[in-house]
Amino acid sequence: MPFLSDIFGRLGRVARGQANAGVDVIEDATFETTVKQTVADMKEELNRVVRASAVAMSNYNRLDAEYQKYVRQSQDWKDRAGQALDAGNEDLAKKALAKKAESDRQVASMQQAVGSAQQTSEKLKQQVIELKRKIEEGERTATTLVARKNAAAAQRKVSEAMAGVGHADNAFAQLNRFEESVAKEEATAKAFDQLASAGKDDDLESQFAALGGHSVDAELDALKKERQLKTNAPPPPYLPKELPEGGSSLSSSRQSGERAKA
Numbered sequence: 001m002p003f004l005s006d007i008f009g010r011l012g013r014v015a016r017g018q019a020n021a022g023v024d025v026i027e028d029a030t031f032e033t034t035v036k037q038t039v040a041d042m043k044e045e046l047n048r049v050v051r052a053s054a055v056a057m058s059n060y061n062r063l064d065a066e067y068q069k070y071v072r073q074s075q076d077w078k079d080r081a082g083q084a085l086d087a088g089n090e091d092l093a094k095k096a097l098a099k100k101a102e103s104d105r106q107v108a109s110m111q112q113a114v115g116s117a118q119q120t121s122e123k124l125k126q127q128v129i130e131l132k133r134k135i136e137e138g139e140r141t142a143t144t145l146v147a148r149k150n151a152a153a154a155q156r157k158v159s160e161a162m163a164g165v166g167h168a169d170n171a172f173a174q175l176n177r178f179e180e181s182v183a184k185e186e187a188t189a190k191a192f193d194q195l196a197s198a199g200k201d202d203d204l205e206s207q208f209a210a211l212g213g214h215s216v217d218a219e220l221d222a223l224k225k226e227r228q229l230k231t232n233a234p235p236p237p238y239l240p241k242e243l244p245e246g247g248s249s250l251s252s253s254r255q256s257g258e259r260a261k262a
Contacts, residue, residue, distance in 0.1 A: 031149050035142045042135050049131055053124035060117035067107065067114045074103035 077100035084093035 032146045035146055039135070039139055039142050042138055046128070046131050046135055049124075050128055053121075053128055056117075056124055057121045060114075060121040063110065063114050063117050067110045070103045070106040070110065074100050074107060077103060 077096045081093040081096035081100065084090070084096055
């Protein structure tokens, strides 16, 4: 059914996505090892190519050696035919030329195969050279990538630490949690202390009342002493309200004294 097919297709994409994400996480955690393994795989591929190329080139070398043998034989029979002609022996020269023709046929039959094998051998040589160059470049790139990866990871950790974010084991975040825990413990201890001292309020009130009582008694004593001093003090001297006309204060006082004596 189309509906079920669509459902299973979506579930398959989700599963593949999760699998790829998991692989990405693993590769990220083992980046350096993965890069080095990639270079090692490239070298292994080079070894396979070199072995295959060596087999192909070995076939070419054997084929070319066989081809060169018939070329030399053809030339050798040609030289012998010339020697026979120089000696005046045409029959022998014909026999030598017949052998030369056999060698020529072998050369002609092998020439195309040798040419093709030679082209293949040269192509394999170039491919091996190019592959070696790429591997050398890959090693340099791998070293650079690892260095850049490590630098980027270090920079990210520093930035996350400065921003106060990052993984759960971030030292700054852990310190903040410690501080919050201590503050919570302090607040709890203070709450228990307040609860423990709640029943002691009456005692405090009585103590303050006692202090207040001592203050009233002291004030009462001070007031008594002040009134006692006023009672025992001598009366103030008599002073007239007004001076008599035409007299000084001294004559007025004398007259007052005389009247008092009389």
